Amino acid sequence: MVGHLKAGSFMDQEKIKQTIRKMIADRDAGSSIEREKIYGAARSAFDRAVSGDPAAMMELETAIATIESSYAPRPDAPPAPVGQRGGAGQNLARMAIDVVVGALVAALVVAAALPILTRNGKAIDKLKYQYEEALPQVPVAINFLRTVAAAIVKMQKADPAGIEAKASAKYVPLQALDPQLGKQMPASLPHGSSIIVRADKDNYKILFNWTLCGAVRVEQPEMVDPVRTKADVLGCPYFGLWTPGAAKW
Secondary structure, eight states: OGGGOOHHHHHHHHHHHHHHHHHHHHHTOOSHHHHHHHHHHHHHHHHHHTTTOHHHHHHHHHHHHHHHHTTSOOOOOOOOOTTOOOOHHHHHHHHHHHHHHHHHHHHHHHHHHSTHHHHHHHHHHHHHHHHHHHGGGHHHHHHHHHHHHHHHHHHHHHOHHHHHHHHSSSOEEHHHHOHHHHTTSOTTSOTTOOEEEEEOSSOEEEEEOGGGHHHHHHHOGGGBOTTTOOSOOSOOSOEEEEOGGGTTO
16 A cells, blocks of 8 residues: 555645645634634535545545644543553553554545545645735725725715615615726726625615635635525625625625
8 A cells, every 4th residue: 555655645735734724824713613614615615626536535634634633632641540450451442442543544544645636736726826815805805895885874874765776676786886986996806806785774785796705705704695605615706794684685
């Protein structure tokens, strides 16, 4: 088995771990719940990249297990109660556990030996590149969403009937609701970025489209529109801001 191991496979697993660790650090995901969100996003994106190949997914799970184990507490083993002695039965039990663990480790090593990720390493690099490119633009997009929200609130106060007539029945492009504000879309945002709005006299929902949604799902998951995002994937169709009354729009 050892003779069939491919060095490229281990190199790609290192890329996977580096990418996920960076996402954890950028998100400051100190809790297991926060880290699991990142693991889930990575699983979904990776599943698409390798078309669900079981060996490749095992590679990813191995990397995730390695990362998560580094966060696990390592308490000292408690001393054995006075008078308790390790008999032959206990030693055999420990040996059995060691054999099972060893078999699992061997299975992971064999799976890692397959050159699946050698030819799919570009997918990992692309995912990392897209995430790093999008990350600086997330606060830019959020600040513009807040600008739009402030403008919508002004419209609601100044002309509640007018905004209901324009945007209460369905979503409309920002440019149609406020052409001047639509022209203020930050130029640094990815090509194809757009905003849609739905609002009545009391509530609003303002949504950015998909161009930054994958990064926002990692950085600000509460901003991802739950109505239009059904699958647990890295990418998503919309993210934005909304009032409680518009949450289900």
